[in-house]
Amino acid sequence: MAEATEQGTGARRPRSNWVPLAVATGIVVLLGAGWPLLDAATPSTQELASDHTVDVGSGGDYAASLQPPQRGWNMDTTRTMAGQQYVLTRGPVELDLTSVTPPQDMDATPENLWAGMETTSKVHDASARLGRPENANSQDGTEGLVGDLHTQGRTERAAVFPSPDGEFAVEMILGGKDATEADLAAVEDVVEAVSFEHRGGS
Amino acid sequence: MGRAPHEPSKHTPGRDEGQVPSQRGPEHEQETTYGSRPHDAEPAAPGRDGEGAPGSVHIGRGAHEPGQRLPALAAMAVLAAACVIGLVLTWMYASGIVRAYAWPAVLAFGLGVITYLVGFFIFRRIRPVRPPRVTVAVLATVWGLLAATGVAAYANTGMGGLWGQILGYETAGAWTAALTAPLNEELLKLAGVVVLAVAFPRALRGPVDGFILGALVGLGFEVTENFLYALNSISMSGALAPATSVSDSTIVRVVLTGLGSHWAMTAIAGTAVGVLAAVDWRPGLRRALGALGLVLLAMLGHFFFDSPLLGEGLGGIAAKVAFVFLSAMVVYFLARHTYRGRVRKSLSEQGSDLGMRRADAKHLASRHGRNKALARVARPERPEVRRRQERMVEEAEDRAARHAVN
Numbered sequence: 001m002a003e004a005t006e007q008g009t010g011a012r013r014p015r016s017n018w019v020p021l022a023v024a025t026g027i028v029v030l031l032g033a034g035w036p037l038l039d040a041a042t043p044s045t046q047e048l049a050s051d052h053t054v055d056v057g058s059g060g061d062y063a064a065s066l067q068p069p070q071r072g073w074n075m076d077t078t079r080t081m082a083g084q085q086y087v088l089t090r091g092p093v094e095l096d097l098t099s100v101t102p103p104q105d106m107d108a109t110p111e112n113l114w115a116g117m118e119t120t121s122k123v124h125d126a127s128a129r130l131g132r133p134e135n136a137n138s139q140d141g142t143e144g145l146v147g148d149l150h151t152q153g154r155t156e157r158a159a160v161f162p163s164p165d166g167e168f169a170v171e172m173i174l175g176g177k178d179a180t181e182a183d184l185a186a187v188e189d190v191v192e193a194v195s196f197e198h199r200g201g202s
Numbered sequence: 203m204g205r206a207p208h209e210p211s212k213h214t215p216g217r218d219e220g221q222v223p224s225q226r227g228p229e230h231e232q233e234t235t236y237g238s239r240p241h242d243a244e245p246a247a248p249g250r251d252g253e254g255a256p257g258s259v260h261i262g263r264g265a266h267e268p269g270q271r272l273p274a275l276a277a278m279a280v281l282a283a284a285c286v287i288g289l290v291l292t293w294m295y296a297s298g299i300v301r302a303y304a305w306p307a308v309l310a311f312g313l314g315v316i317t318y319l320v321g322f323f324i325f326r327r328i329r330p331v332r333p334p335r336v337t338v339a340v341l342a343t344v345w346g347l348l349a350a351t352g353v354a355a356y357a358n359t360g361m362g363g364l365w366g367q368i369l370g371y372e373t374a375g376a377w378t379a380a381l382t383a384p385l386n387e388e389l390l391k392l393a394g395v396v397v398l399a400v401a402f403p404r405a406l407r408g409p410v411d412g413f414i415l416g417a418l419v420g421l422g423f424e425v426t427e428n429f430l431y432a433l434n435s436i437s438m439s440g441a442l443a444p445a446t447s448v449s450d451s452t453i454v455r456v457v458l459t460g461l462g463s464h465w466a467m468t469a470i471a472g473t474a475v476g477v478l479a480a481v482d483w484r485p486g487l488r489r490a491l492g493a494l495g496l497v498l499l500a501m502l503g504h505f506f507f508d509s510p511l512l513g514e515g516l517g518g519i520a521a522k523v524a525f526v527f528l529s530a531m532v533v534y535f536l537a538r539h540t541y542r543g544r545v546r547k548s549l550s551e552q553g554s555d556l557g558m559r560r561a562d563a564k565h566l567a568s569r570h571g572r573n574k575a576l577a578r579v580a581r582p583e584r585p586e587v588r589r590r591q592e593r594m595v596e597e598a599e600d601r602a603a604r605h606a607v608n
Binding site: 015016017018019020021023024025027028031032034035036037038039040042043044046055075077078079080081082083084086098100101102103106108112113116117119120122123124126169171 | 269270273274276277280284287298299301302303349353354356357358359360361362363364366367370371372374375376378385386389390392393394396397399400403436437438439440441442443444446447450478479482483484
């Protein structure tokens with residue numbers, strides 16, 4: 001039929017529907033498998049210099065940053081989304097750092113944030129629970145809470161520091177599937193290495 | 203088969219009022235039943251419908267042209283497989299967050315259902331002449347809900363990691379969304395429109411169909427993405443007020459930016475599929491460039507939307523939404539105008555053959571016109587008149603679809 005239509009009209013034969021179907025299927029497979037495989041095949045960490053400062057987030061009149069006290073920290077570039085969430089690694093140790101912005105009119109005290117953090121920690125492990133927190137101070141003296149996070153048979157460290165004006169907070173979990181207690185103890189001061197700076201002119 | 207000139211004096215009152223005359227009337231004895239005859243046996247302007255050359259076989263809705271059945275079955279298999287894989291991937295991605303925030307997830311799901319139903323109604327409704335089949339429309343949204351979203355989550359993460367390596371984590375944080383989503387998400391959504399075009403060849407035969415099915419695929423994608431963003435927003439706000447976080451996130455994504463979001467981008471790109479499908483996937487250079495331009499326009503809109511350009515202020519967001527929405531509207535009204543023109547012309551020709559007034563025949567191109575005509579006939583006759591209307595409109599849409607090929 002198609003051939004007959006072509007006769008004398010100069011019209012071209014319709015392309016088989018197999019062609020667009022193959023192209024569409026190929027695109028789905030290529031994108032869905034190609035990028036993750038390529039990402040897995042290439043390095044996914046960025047080494048941080050010893051004096052490197054990570055800008056963690058900002059809100060209201062303050063900005064937060066983290067300067068790891070130890071050398072050898074790397075940024076996981078696949079799992080990090082600057083401005084929201086950072087994943088730093090050092091050997092088997094992982095530091096998950098999140099900048100959270102409480103809803104307006106919420107009383108973002110360290111205690112409330114600590115309770116909320118227990119809920120969010122259940123996203124990755126339904127059995128996760130936070131231990132009793134202790135008062136702690138960040139690098140610049142901002143008050144926060146630090147305590148243990150019990151998850152999947154391991155004990156990790158958790159910390160939360162609300163910014164001085166309460167507009168945002170920095171939450172951290174120091175752990176790692178293969179990290180031993182000694183590994184964590186060696187770098188546990190990193191969770192208190194965050195500091196809040198008043199933003200001039202704002 | 204000549205067309206009688208319009209002679210109002212010969213018309214019955216019913217015909218003058220926009221009713222569709224019976225094809226079994228004495229003056230149309232030579233007419234065969236719509237839906238069973240070959241196209242080339244129908245009235246056509248000389249040289250336009252290829253008189254003297256065999257046309258394609260007129261087939262009922264849902265049937266396939268020769269050579270289309272097997273690819274259609276394969277397309278259905280691809281659609282089913284992609285949706286199952288997408289469901290599994292989405293579940294792997296979201297199961298933890300749904301478990302942790304069970305009640306807020308119910309709220310987010312409820313808001314998603316409302317968004318879906320409203321969008322589904324609107325996008326089916328805005329197709330000129332007739333809405334798309336419910337089955338096809340639902341499957342379009344399912345591709346967006348499951349297949350495109352599930353695969354995109356992993357594609358974006360993988361590509362984002364590469365950008366992190368190339369640009370450094372700080373620059374990547376600002377630009378990764380703009381540099382990954384327009385490529386991955388637009389192509390994955392577009393692939394769904396192509397699969398639907400192969401699975402249901404009669405449901406996607408031109409730019410208008412591409413726009414509508416694209417919008418429906420985008421709607422599905424948007425609903426799932428809104429759901430995931432709403433739950434993520436709980437974590438990003440410290441889980442202090444989960445319900446507030448979910449509702450705030452949904453309001454921002456539906457009310458504030460909804461006009462210029464996924465539905466609009468995929469509608470633009472989907473129009474390109476319609477442009478290609480209309481000529482049996484074998485476009486000339488002009489059509490190919492036009493289709494490519496539409497896909498690039500959708501990607502550009504997505505890039506602009508996700509980029510840090512213009513900042514995060516209300517003015518910047520409004521400009522981005524306006525760009526995407528207005529682009530979609532320009533594409534829609536151009537496609538709609540062309541399509542309606544072809545359908546009305548065909549209806550006019552059919553009307554002349556059937557002894558209808560041209561204006562009355564043209565009015566059948568709109569739902570309002572058809573309902574108005576129906577309202578003027580006695581209630582017992584309405585089902586039959588409605589069937590005749592349907593046949594005329596279907597024939598007109600067939601001709602409009604063939605216009606590009608011819």
